Amino acid sequence: MAEHRPGGPDARGRFVRLDDGDMHVAENGKPGAPALLLIQNAAAPLACWDPFIPQLAGAHRVIRVDLFGGGSPANPAERYDIRAQARRIGAVLDSLGVSQATVVGHSSGCTVATALAEQRPGAVAGLALIDFGPSLEAKIPERPLFRLVLTQFPGRLLWRLRTEASVRKAVRTGFTRPVDFPAAFVEHALEMTHQDFVGAMRGPLTYLGQRSLPDRLTPLGIPLLVIFGTDDQRWRSSLASAYQAVPGARVELLTLNAPHGMFRPRRSSNNRRIPAVPRQGARLRRRELRARCRHARRRGPTAGLTPRRRWPSKEPQHDDRADGP
Numbered sequence: 301m302a303e304h305r306p307g308g309p310d311a312r313g314r315f316v317r318l319d320d321g322d323m324h325v326a327e328n329g330k331p332g333a334p335a336l337l338l339i340q341n342a343a344a345p346l347a348c349w350d351p352f353i354p355q356l357a358g359a360h361r362v363i364r365v366d367l368f369g370g371g372s373p374a375n376p377a378e379r380y381d382i383r384a385q386a387r388r389i390g391a392v393l394d395s396l397g398v399s400q401a402t403v404v405g406h407s408s409g410c411t412v413a414t415a416l417a418e419q420r421p422g423a424v425a426g427l428a429l430i431d432f433g434p435s436l437e438a439k440i441p442e443r444p445l446f447r448l449v450l451t452q453f454p455g456r457l458l459w460r461l462r463t464e465a466s467v468r469k470a471v472r473t474g475f476t477r478p479v480d481f482p483a484a485f486v487e488h489a490l491e492m493t494h495q496d497f498v499g500a501m502r503g504p505l506t507y508l509g510q511r512s513l514p515d516r517l518t519p520l521g522i523p524l525l526v527i528f529g530t531d532d533q534r535w536r537s538s539l540a541s542a543y544q545a546v547p548g549a550r551v552e553l554l555t556l557n558a559p560h561g562m563f564r565p566r567r568s569s570n571n572r573r574i575p576a577v578p579r580q581g582a583r584l585r586r587r588e589l590r591a592r593c594r595h596a597r598r599r600g601p602t603a604g605l606t607p608r609r610r611w612p613s614k615e616p617q618h619d620d621r622a623d624g625p
Contacts, residue, residue: 316396323388326366329358330361332361337402341409342380346364346366401424403417426525429525431534432513435512443473455498462489518547528551
């Protein structure tokens with residue numbers, strides 16, 4: 301039986317006591333509004349959603365869960381198991397009196413959101429997955445140093461030697477442009493244990509390796525929106541089209557300062573949305589768009605940008621403007 305218990309590091313948050321431990325939960329918005337559940341990477345803090353809360357809370361009851369916040373489950377192995385994490389979130393929703401919610405997952409939080417939809421398809425009104433590959437085939441290999449960190453030795457030693465600067469440097473590998481990281485993100489990484497970090501990295505990949513997300517979602521009949529940044533440095537955006545195998549799925553590719561994370565770029569830009577394209581020819585079309593964007597930046601912040609349009613069915617024609625002066 302779940303029980304509410306006040307407290308927690310966030311003034312807007314509280315702990316929810318579950319049968320197998322506690323989970324830190326933060327809520328924003330009106331209690332009677334439609335519920336919106338946000339699930340981030342277990343290695344990221346609740347604060348990674350902060351830039352979006354003011355807009356979302358106006359029309360939703362926004363619920364955020366800290367997968368590793370609070371006490372550990374009775375069975376330590378379940379702490380990193382994706383299905384177990386989804387079951388605990390389901391218990392939190394029951395405790396909060398939420399019978400149905402739209403669920404948004406970012407990065408490896410997409411696996412927990414998918415597992416929750418598998419376990420409670422009637423409780424998930426809609427599903428949005430942000431920046432997570434459909435299968436292991438889409439994973440971009442990690443750098444050698446990162447792979448070493450995931451080992452017992454010298455991983456534990458490297459983890460003990462981490463600093464604020466090294467954390468920021470490691471996170472920047474997921475981006476192609478400078479971004480501003482919230483201080484809470486760095487603090488969260490410095491407070492994590494090596495065991496929690498390894499579990500947060502390996503658990504989602506284990507779940508994904510057992511069965512792809514499109515295969516899991518296809519029989520559920522839940523509305524699906526997939527958002528992917530073309531500059532993602534963790535997953536191959538060209539394979540995001542695999543989500544289109546889910547009936548009714550909508551796949552959106554974001555270009556211009558749209559990398560893996562949810563942090564805002566330091567330079568403001570005109571983010572444009574382009575429809576998902578088939579794998580064949582996707583690289584050529586993105587190259588053409590980037591060339592046009594480079595030319596537009598030479599002419600000014602808005603010059604050369606045209607309204608959203610459909611990609612031609614034939615091979616894109618050469619754009620003389622892309623050659624530059």
